[in-house]
Amino acid sequence: MGFDQIINVLIYQPFSWLLRTMYEFTGSYGLALILFALVTKIILLYFSARGKKAMMRTQRLQPKVKELEKQYGADKQKYQAAVQKLYQDEGVSMMGGCLWSLLPFPIFMALYTVIRQPFTRLMGLTAEQLDRIGQFLAGFGVDVAATDPYRELLLSSRLGEHMGQLPPDIAAMPLVNINYNFLGLNLADKPSLQLSWLIFIPIISGATAFLSMWIAQKISKQPAMQGGQARMTMFLMPLISVWFGFGFPGLLGVYWIAQNVFGIAQDVTLTKYYDKVFEREDAERAALEARRKAAEEAMREEQRQRRAAAIEAKKQKRKPGQTVYKIKNKPKPKNSGPEADD
Numbered sequence: 351m352g353f354d355q356i357i358n359v360l361i362y363q364p365f366s367w368l369l370r371t372m373y374e375f376t377g378s379y380g381l382a383l384i385l386f387a388l389v390t391k392i393i394l395l396y397f398s399a400r401g402k403k404a405m406m407r408t409q410r411l412q413p414k415v416k417e418l419e420k421q422y423g424a425d426k427q428k429y430q431a432a433v434q435k436l437y438q439d440e441g442v443s444m445m446g447g448c449l450w451s452l453l454p455f456p457i458f459m460a461l462y463t464v465i466r467q468p469f470t471r472l473m474g475l476t477a478e479q480l481d482r483i484g485q486f487l488a489g490f491g492v493d494v495a496a497t498d499p500y501r502e503l504l505l506s507s508r509l510g511e512h513m514g515q516l517p518p519d520i521a522a523m524p525l526v527n528i529n530y531n532f533l534g535l536n537l538a539d540k541p542s543l544q545l546s547w548l549i550f551i552p553i554i555s556g557a558t559a560f561l562s563m564w565i566a567q568k569i570s571k572q573p574a575m576q577g578g579q580a581r582m583t584m585f586l587m588p589l590i591s592v593w594f595g596f597g598f599p600g601l602l603g604v605y606w607i608a609q610n611v612f613g614i615a616q617d618v619t620l621t622k623y624y625d626k627v628f629e630r631e632d633a634e635r636a637a638l639e640a641r642r643k644a645a646e647e648a649m650r651e652e653q654r655q656r657r658a659a660a661i662e663a664k665k666q667k668r669k670p671g672q673t674v675y676k677i678k679n680k681p682k683p684k685n686s687g688p689e690a691d692d
Contacts, residue, residue, distance in 0.1 A: 357460065361456075361457060361460040362460060362463065362464060362471055365390070365460065365461060365464045366464050366471040366472050368386065368389060369382060369383075369386050369464055369465070369471075369472060370472045370526070372385045372386050372389075373472075373526075373528065377529065378529065378531075378532060379528055379529060379530050379532065379537060379601065380530075380531075380532025380533065380537055380601070380604055381532070383465070383537075383601055383604050383605045383608065384604070384608045386605070387605055387608035387609050387612060388608070388612055390457075390461060391609070391612045391613070391616060394457065395616070398616060398620070399620055402617070402620045402621070402624065403620075403624055403627075404442065404443060406570075406621070406624050406625075406628070407440065407441075407442045407628075408442055409570060410628065411436060411437070411440060411442060414436060415433055415436070418432045418433055418436065462602065465601065465602060465605060466499065466500055466502065466503055466599070466602070467502045468502055468503065468506045468526075468528055469483070469502045469505070469506060470502060472526060472528075473523070473524055473525060473526055474524060475523060475524075479523055480501075480502065480505070481496070482519065482520060483505055483509060483520060483523075484496070484501075484505060486512075486516070486517065486520055487505055487508055487509065487512070490508070490511075490512060492504075492505070492508045500540075500598070500599055503530075503538045503599050503601070504538060506528055506530075506538065507528075507530045507536060507538030507539075509525070509527070510527050510528065510529070510530075513527055530601065532601075532604065533547075534547065535547055535548050535551075535600060536548075536600070537599060537600040537601035537604060538599050538600070538601065539599060539600060540596070540597070540598065540599055540600070541595060541596050541600055541603065542596070543596075548600050551595060551600045551603035551604060551607070552591070552592045552593075552594075552595025552596050552603055553592060553595075554603075554607055555591050555592065555595045555603045555606045555607050555610070556588040556589060556591045556592035556595065557588070558606075558607055558610035558611060558614075559587060559588040559591040559606075559610055560584075560585070560587075560588035561610070561614065562610050562613055562614050562617070563584060563587065563588070564584075565614055565617065565618065566617055569617070569618060569621045569622075570621065591606065
C-alpha cells in the first residue's frame with residue numbers, strides 16, 4: 351500500500367464520510383461545515399492539548415531564562431548549556447510545543463481537499479465521470495477549466511440546477527444534490543468586492559483570526575507585544591486570512607470562521623485547565639520543598655542536641671570542685687644526689 355493509499359484510507363475516506371453524514375443530517379452545507387469543524391476540533395483535541403501544555407510550560411520558564419541570560423551575558427555557549435539543563439530539569443522539550451502544533455497540519459490540508467472535492471471525495475466519482483459532468487454542463491454555458499482547483503465545487507453547485515435534465519449515464523452516477531445556499535448565500539461562489547453579502551465572509555474570517563490572537567495573548571499572561579515587528583505580525587495574519595478569503599469559495603471562509611470560533615473556546619478552556627494543573631504542581635512542589643527544609647532543620651537540631659549532650663556528659667564525669675591541669679613539659683631538678691643536701 352502506497353503513501354497516497356494510506357492517506358486515502360486514514361484521512362480522506364473517514365472525513366469524507368463524516369462531512370457527507372453531517373450534510374445528510376442537517377440538509378445545509380453551511381451547517382454541515384460548522385459541525386464538521388467542531389467534530390474535527392474534538393478529534394484533534396489530543397494534539398492541541400499536548401501542544402498547549404508544552405507551550406505554557408515553556409512560557410512559565412521565560413523569567414528563569416532571562417535570569418540566565420543576564421547571568422552569562424555574552425557567553426552564549428554557557429548560556430545555551432544552562433538553558434538546556436533548565437529545560438531538562440523541568441521536563442520541558444524545547445521543540446515540544448511546535449511539534450504538537452505541526453502534527454495536525456497534514457490533516458488540515460487533507461480536510462481542505464475533502465471540502466473542495468465533493469464529487470471525488472463525497473460521491474466517489476472517477477476523473478472520467480467528472481469530465482462527463484463537465485461536458486454536460488458546458489452545454490448550459492458552464493465552462494470551468496480542468497485545471498481550476500475549485501472545479502468540482504463550481505460544477506457541483508451548477509449541477510443542482512439541471513438535475514431534472516440529466517442524461518441516463520450521469521443519472522446512474524451516485525450523485526448527491528448538494529445545497530450550497532446558506533443564509534441566502536451561495537457558498538460555492540468566491541467573494542468579490544461587488545456589493546454582496548458574500549463579502550462579509552472574508553472580513554469576519556479575518557476579524558475572528560485577529561480576535562483569536564488577541565485573546566490568546568491576554569489569557570497567556572505574557573507581556574503585550576512590543577515593537578513594530580510584533581505589532582505587524584498581530585495584524586498581518588488576519589489580513590492574510592482576508593486575502594485568502596477573497597481567493598477561495600465562501601464555504602472555506604465559513605469553515606475558517608467556525609475553526610477560529612471553536613479555537614478560541616478551546617484555547618480559553620485549555621488555558622484555564624492547565625493553569626489549575628500548574629498551580630497544583632507548584633503547590634505540591636512548594637510543600638515538598640517545605641518538608642525537605644523541615645527535615646534538614648530537624649536533622650541539624652538533632653545534631654546540635656547530640657553535641658550538647660556529649661559536652662554535658664563529659665562535664666558530669668569530673669568530680670565537684672576538681673580542676674584538671676595538664677602539664678606539657680615537667681621541668682627536671684637542677685641537682686640530684688648527696689651534694690644537693692649541702
